Amino acid sequence: MNMNARLRSLRPYMTVFRLRALMETQYRAAALGGLVTQVFFGLVYIFLYTALYAGNSPEMLRDTITYVWLQQMFFRMMFSSDGELTNLIMSGGVAYMLVRPVDQHRFWVCRDVGGRLVGAMMRLIPMLAVQFILPRELRIGLPDGWLSLAQFGLSLLIGCVCLCELMSILDAINMKTLDKRGVSAILNLTMMTFSGNVIPLTLFPDGLQTLIRYQPFAQALDAPIRMYQSCAALPEWALTVAVQLVWIVILRWIGRSMWQRRLDNMTVQGG
Amino acid sequence: MAFIEAQSLSKTYTRHNAPKSGGISRLWRREIQQIQALTDASFSIERGELVGLIGPNGAGKSTTVKLLTGILTPTGGECRVNGRTPWENRREHVRHLGAVFGQRTQLWWDVPIRDSFLLLRDIYDIDHAVWQKRLDALVEALELGEFLNAPLRQLSLGQRMRAELCGSLLHAPELLFLDEPTIGLDAVSKLKLRAFLKEENRRNGTTILLTTHDMEDMLALCSRVMVLGRGRLLYDGALDALLRQYDTVHTLRVVFEEAPEIAALPAHVTRDGDAYVLTYEPAKMPTSELLPQVLSAGRVREMTLKEQNVDELIARMYKEMAL
Numbered sequence: 001m002n003m004n005a006r007l008r009s010l011r012p013y014m015t016v017f018r019l020r021a022l023m024e025t026q027y028r029a030a031a032l033g034g035l036v037t038q039v040f041f042g043l044v045y046i047f048l049y050t051a052l053y054a055g056n057s058p059e060m061l062r063d064t065i066t067y068v069w070l071q072q073m074f075f076r077m078m079f080s081s082d083g084e085l086t087n088l089i090m091s092g093g094v095a096y097m098l099v100r101p102v103d104q105h106r107f108w109v110c111r112d113v114g115g116r117l118v119g120a121m122m123r124l125i126p127m128l129a130v131q132f133i134l135p136r137e138l139r140i141g142l143p144d145g146w147l148s149l150a151q152f153g154l155s156l157l158i159g160c161v162c163l164c165e166l167m168s169i170l171d172a173i174n175m176k177t178l179d180k181r182g183v184s185a186i187l188n189l190t191m192m193t194f195s196g197n198v199i200p201l202t203l204f205p206d207g208l209q210t211l212i213r214y215q216p217f218a219q220a221l222d223a224p225i226r227m228y229q230s231c232a233a234l235p236e237w238a239l240t241v242a243v244q245l246v247w248i249v250i251l252r253w254i255g256r257s258m259w260q261r262r263l264d265n266m267t268v269q270g271g
Numbered sequence: 272m273a274f275i276e277a278q279s280l281s282k283t284y285t286r287h288n289a290p291k292s293g294g295i296s297r298l299w300r301r302e303i304q305q306i307q308a309l310t311d312a313s314f315s316i317e318r319g320e321l322v323g324l325i326g327p328n329g330a331g332k333s334t335t336v337k338l339l340t341g342i343l344t345p346t347g348g349e350c351r352v353n354g355r356t357p358w359e360n361r362r363e364h365v366r367h368l369g370a371v372f373g374q375r376t377q378l379w380w381d382v383p384i385r386d387s388f389l390l391l392r393d394i395y396d397i398d399h400a401v402w403q404k405r406l407d408a409l410v411e412a413l414e415l416g417e418f419l420n421a422p423l424r425q426l427s428l429g430q431r432m433r434a435e436l437c438g439s440l441l442h443a444p445e446l447l448f449l450d451e452p453t454i455g456l457d458a459v460s461k462l463k464l465r466a467f468l469k470e471e472n473r474r475n476g477t478t479i480l481l482t483t484h485d486m487e488d489m490l491a492l493c494s495r496v497m498v499l500g501r502g503r504l505l506y507d508g509a510l511d512a513l514l515r516q517y518d519t520v521h522t523l524r525v526v527f528e529e530a531p532e533i534a535a536l537p538a539h540v541t542r543d544g545d546a547y548v549l550t551y552e553p554a555k556m557p558t559s560e561l562l563p564q565v566l567s568a569g570r571v572r573e574m575t576l577k578e579q580n581v582d583e584l585i586a587r588m589y590k591e592m593a594l
Contacts, residue, residue, distance in 0.1 A: 008396060015393040023381050096377040098342045100394055101366040264344070 012102050013110040020114035024122065031122040034076055038123060039130055042072040046138055062141055063229055067200040069140035070225045073127045077120035077160055078195055078221060079188065085171050086180050098263070105168060105259040109252075112164040117157075141229075148231035155224040158244045163220035165251035172258035196222045216251065219244045272351070273315035274478055275339065275446075280348035282309040282334050282502075308334040311348070312504045314497060316480070318445075321472050323493030323510065324482040327589055330499040332482045336448050339480070340368055352446065366395065369444030369477075371435050373451035376423065383420045384434045388441060395442035402441065409437045412467055429460035436464070440471065447471075449481045453488055465491045486581035500592050517584045517591075521558065522577045523549040523565070531569030537561060546573075 045068045053061045071078075085108065088094045097104065131139050143149040170187055174180045192198050194217035201222045204212045212218060213226075223240050226232075232240065284306040289297055309331040316322055324332050337343040338350060341357030341364045350357060357364045378387040392402045410416050413433040418426055426434065432452065439447065449468070453461045469492060471477055481492060489496060489510060496513060498506040506513060523538070526546045533540060538551040538561065551561060558576070565571065579587075 011393040011396070012390070015390050019379065019382060019386055019390050022386065023379065026381050091375060092372070093375040093377070095337070095340075095342060095372050096370070096375060098361075099340050099365045099368055099370050101362045102394055103362075 017110045017114035020111045021118040024118040034123050035126050038072040066141040073124045074120050077116045105256050109164045143228045144231040152224045152228040159220040162248045168255040175262040216247050219247050274318040275316040276351045278349040280312045283346045310502045319476040321479045323489045323496040326499035331502040367445050369439035370448040371439045371452050373454040378423045385419045446478045517588050524575045526573040528570040528572050
């Protein structure tokens, strides 16, 4: 296939990404609600850690505060699900989905990436603005330089794709059980813990660090945050990104095969 | 070879039922039941035909449609649509199909319908200029102009159905499936939709397969009809012939000035208020012979003659076919 035809074949996926992103911009009230919640939780965690450190190691406290803010700013990216796929399956609308000549798995992953990225942006920008009215000691710290910020941004994009591949596995399970509550409940807890939302992963015991850094849940947000906090030297940076990419490959392979199975065995309900 | 060729298509579903008895063991025991949704259906449809698919709920209509679209894989039999086996290369197959499933939606709820159409353009890889021309034509025919930039959630049911139809036809499919396209529509919208479908079929030679419970749709659109019942194809042929076969009973409603001599009336008589309702079979007793006898039975104040309506005919047909 030549370059032009290849680009053309990617168009549906780019358009669904764009459309889902556009749709997300309509949920401005939800974004405002999210902003309030995330600022509130951010402050609670920060007060907690401030009390915990009790004046010792101010350096670590600063890093922890930054970590907490970044987690809250990208909360929407990590924990959002529009449940559209399950709705389609329950309502039988999945029949429409199945008569489209697209790679279904890729289509839904691209859709998910669009929603998550823009959903995160819509909360990120006002949350950055909030930082200016906070007292200095509660504010997010600056990145470790421009390079560090660039590393963070790129890694975050890769991380978001990685996350969506992971979520597609959840979707495949939902296609089987037709109810997302059970699996989502388990996964949400696991994800909150192992992505660093409850306790920053940097605070896990040193002996566990290697393990905790390279597990899949750390790839979406923890890996980029580490780059934000300290600019990685080239080999280290390459390693981190390589780990992210490897997880994308693994998760995509699992997700794709599960989707294939589910789509082949799908029974379209009713009517 | 015909455009659509189906040879002894069959589909069996497995259903898991809870056991009828047993207390706590119901937690892990379940009974497996095989449901025969379609049995040994063979038919062929030529390009450009407009075919209606009718039958009571659960007759196998949707299963037939899903097999033809490739959504389901049959448990037996063969099928070719324009030379392709639908379930073997689904992605290539569905590129040439359009479908409207009434009661479901393919357009995005929260974005302007125009954006949904843009997505469909890219999904079906339609050339931009071709797409624009087609969209303009459809928008005009379906009168979508004024709400092309409104999100789907703000449209009325009739507007929505027209938008869905537009979405399904953008890529000029060679075969269109319509599953209850007029459900919930008002009389005006129904008439418009039917006129549009006829025109689409005439102008572009689109083959249309329609399933509906609305017999008026059938009468207006389909000259050929397939009747399914309990998963079997029971009738395949002209709609007129089918109706004539069951249109055997007429009803004559008569109000007399004074009590008539009932015994003289050569038909089955029931009372409805002060009216006498006579049911008879025109084949055995022509109306021209019955009428003089009715008139001689007493002084008639009022009289109406009624054929059976299509719904009654179909209900009778289902009953006679023991569905």
